[in-house]
Amino acid sequence: MRRLRSVIPALIPLLVVTAAAELAVRYGFVKSYLVPAPSSVLRAMIESRAELFGALLTTSVSALVGFLLSTVAGIAIAVFLSSSRAIQRAFYPYAVFFQTVPIIAIAPLLVIWFGYGTRTVVASAFVVSIFPVIANTLSGILSTEPALRDLFRLYGASTLVTLFKLRFPAALPQILTGLRVASGLAVIGAIVGEFIGGQGLGSVVDVARTQQRVDKVFAAVLLASVLGLALFGLINLVSYITLRRWHASEQ
């Protein structure tokens, strides 16, 4: 109940803005073909609900798969990078590449490699979301307290044991931070991939745009935001469950 009540302050600006937008369009201050009235967005959502929710499902699956892949690969790469300074210096710059490459530019390349369909969308979500996982996981692993590492050395623990029993659990809060960022990016990556690859919410946005259906565009964008929020909430839930007994952030 407390959690529900804490959501109310966040809803107030939303209600105010929605009401203001509705009035602005209705009384002609803002042209409806530039900014759709919230009521028309709602209507579009209801009218095209089968199409929109089908697209939402498609995008959700692609975003989720891309996100899971970048979680696994990102953590694995970070573990690899953490093994030595020389390896970090050799390979970390290439990881940064994932952060800086503009997905719009490489999406057509992804289509050539993976074809038109889900694989391209998943690849796009993966490319866009992997870097925060690598960066945060690596940072978490490397910032284990030296005293604890000494402790493990004292009792003869191997590097691998130290990794799994000490560095990994200690890095968990930071890994989860990385996952929070990556989850939103995975949705963005999926949508961009869908512009090029042609399915899901991205496709709905693209097609509606060429039809000059701004209301439908907004409806699809709204659903994409909901998807991003849902993924974010999922990570928060995982964080709560795993950290609640011992980490300050969940207390």
Added chain:
Amino acid sequence: MHRRSFLRIAPAIALLANCGKSPGKIRLALNWKPDPQFGGFYAAPYQAHGLDVEILPGGAGTPTIQMVGAGSAEFGVVSADELVVARSQGNDVVALYAVFQNNPQGIMVHASRKLASLADLFKAGGTVALQRGLPYARLLEKKYGFDKVKIVPSPGGDISAFLADKNFAQQCFIMSEPLTAKHRGADVQVFPVSDAGYNPYTTVLVTSGSFLRKDPDRAKAMVAAVREGWRAYLDDPKPTNQRMNQLNPSMAPEVFAGVADAQKPFIETDETRRNGLGSMTEERWQTLIVQLKELGDIQQAPAADDCYRAL
């Protein structure tokens, strides 16, 4: 009336778009990169007609019709069906000059597939890349059905997917992408969309209704300059092609020249020889409006003579 005057005083969103523009400057927003379809616009003698025109090149998805409606450009280039849809939504834009008298939209396929018509294409399987939301695509869907082919988004001017796959068909301008593909060694065949009965004016110069009312003299001057520009371009495209090629190096110079040549029959027809380059008829607009209504792309049909103005 009260609503209109409020729009003039209040810092409405549309006015924000006008910030930073020097007084008297006219912006012309193109809906693609500089290429032969805009030749006449680049060749036009604007200064001789007392106009200070800035051409804004576009690309994939440039929202020219919204830009004109919002006032971030005084003139824009759109296709006629876009204009009809926009008008039906309350966007007061008016067509002044139609570059392509006939719709140059088509679907290009690999000649090796030995297809005879659009009907064949949609029965033959494979992939067809088109912009699904465009009215012509919806017309094709209605007429031929898309269940036997895989529809994917159009890659814009990029023909690499087409070149890589014999069973890939792609939306194009009849005199443009096929020439590029031939230049790269492909053997192509093109089916005009107009064969299916869909033939809107294309590459149409439009302006907003408010600009037309506020500044009819400059609108007239603009059309005159554009008409002269197209005449000049048709007679000798080389100097303008050079200018445009510099702005858009993605097309080879030979292809530029080839396209400029191939597009002539779309621009100069018996109609234009009678009534002048860029002229339009009410009948053509009315046909288009009826087609769009049938397709369900518009709810309310605008009046045909509201859609265009002969200046």
Added chain:
Amino acid sequence: MDLEIAAGEFIAILGPSGCGKSTLLRMIARLAEPTAGRITIQPEEQFQTSFVFQDAHLLPWRTVLDNAALPLELMGVAREERYATARTALQQVSLYEAEDRYPAQLSGGMRMRVSLARALVAHPRLLLLDEPFAALDEITRFRLDTQLRDLWRTRGITVVFVTHSISEAAFLANRAVVLTKRGGGIKLDRSLDLPLERNDDLRMDPRLGHEMKLLLSAMEEE
């Protein structure tokens, strides 16, 4: 410096900040290498060393019991056995009921006691402590001092205890070593003239004050 430590001794190492006492301790634990000279242990057989840091350094995601049992887990001891040993150690530091709690739920003093218990589970022959009680309040410190001393007596380990506190050094140790300010040298190496049995009464004993004065003057000189 030349320092010899005999088995079974309780030796306190004192010195001003920056004199290198923590480094010395880490070198003894083989966690750091000396830049000059060497550390030799005789006889040269394998034996277990335990280290207690200034901060308890418990793993926050593990229960008290799992924390205490950690050294045995790392050494490959089976679960039932290591839990039994850990429980005994926790009992010795009076923390038996807290075994299911998490470090975040414990006070500073309790956490230090878990750290102590953890140091004992591996049955170390050598116990090194680096200012372990410095961050705790006085009463807790007194209690833990007494517990440490008792553990030393019952288990017969060699204890090297680095501290800032003269009173603590005097109360706990049989022998006190004061290092020079700039490190690398010994100012004072003294066997303390105090009874074997140490309890709270000793804190009021003039003999303790006498030893403290000696240590203080050694530390103040320079």
